Amino acid sequence: MSIPSRWPLPPDGIRFITPRVLIRRLQAQPLAQSLYVTAMGYYPRASGHAMKRRGHPDHILIYCTAGSGSLTLANETLAVNSGDILYLPRGSHHQYQASADTPWTIYWLHFDGLLADDFCAHIGSPERPINIGVQPRVIRVFDGIAELRHSSHNLAEFIQGGHQVQALLSYVALLVQQRQPYAGNNFDxxxxxxxxxxxxxxxxxxxxxxxxxxxxxxxxxxxxxxxxxxxxxxxxxxxxxxxxxxxxxxxxxxxxxxxxxxxxxxxxxxxxxxxxxxxxxxxxxxxxxx
Missing domain, CATH: 1.10.10.60 (Homeodomain-like)
Structure with missing residues (x-):
């Protein structure tokens, strides 16, 4: 996993990484092994934020709630704006950064588990920005997951956090489906x-x-x-x-x-x-x- 550890955390920002020893416990726990959080963060007005990866072992979800930035995949650079969500499956090569003029505010989530690939397929592995709008329900779930940083690595709280991730991904898949018109006609x-x-x-x-x-x-x-x-x-x-x-x-x-x-x-x-x-x-x- 690549986390921008050298990039300065903005004021009011959040960043935490699940300890490896806890991840091993989650992987062995039947109630947690389906999906579990490996890292999570919230970067408000993240001026100067940038990341480049040649691959990563877990799945990544990024949600832009304000400002703008860009995502580069396979030499194609795509704009990221408020209300856009990005799903980057494990192993994808990518680069993203906040706009210099209007730096984004983003939630980001790294997760893994036995159902991670299935949820990736359910969402459709867009690997490109999809606008779902600024959804209070999505923000509330991200905020709930962020509370894990206060859990003192309590296994029960991380199990519950994994279930929140499942609910979040299910809802994102629904929003993505609703927002994508069918190619070749105006059906929406x-x-x-x-x-x-x-x-x-x-x-x-x-x-x-x-x-x-x-x-x-x-x-x-x-x-x-x-x-x-x-x-x-x-x-x-x-x-x-x-x-x-x-x-x-x-x-x-x-x-x-x-x-x-x-x-x-x-x-x-x-x-x-x-x-x-x-x-x-x-x-x-x-x-x-x-």
């Missing part, structure tokens, strides 16, 4: 999801969705299912049922009122859809949440 799942959200209280048919994606109904349905695992209409219904769960949890509104609010004048039909999606009737769901 994030745009379709936004359209569905706009119509969450009413109706939306396949013709409208396909028209928005500028595709035939057949090709739109095929591409949408490949991206999400569900047909467009079933996905839209699932979004409605999740909204229904929120309303059942957070409001005293009647089931009839909620059904009507989500575009279902027939309460019995709404209840059947709800049970099919959630696994229980709306009445049962509400009582189970009390």
């Amino acid at each position: 799942t994030e745009n379709i999801r936004a359209l569905m959200q706009e119509h969450i209280h009413g109706k939306l048919d396949l013709d409208t969705l396909a028209h928005e994606a500028k595709l035939s109904k057949f090709h739109f349905s095929k591409k949408f299912k490949k991206a999400t695992g569900e047909s467009p209409i079933n996905y839209f219904i699932s979004m409605k049922m999740q909204r229904a769960c929120y309303l059942l949890d957070s409001t005293p509104r009647s089931i009839k009122h909620i059904a009507s609010e989500l575009g279902y004048p027939d309460t019995y039909y709404f209840s059947r859809l709800f049970k099919k999606n959630i696994g229980m009737a709306p009445e049962t769901y509400r009582k189970a949440k009390l």
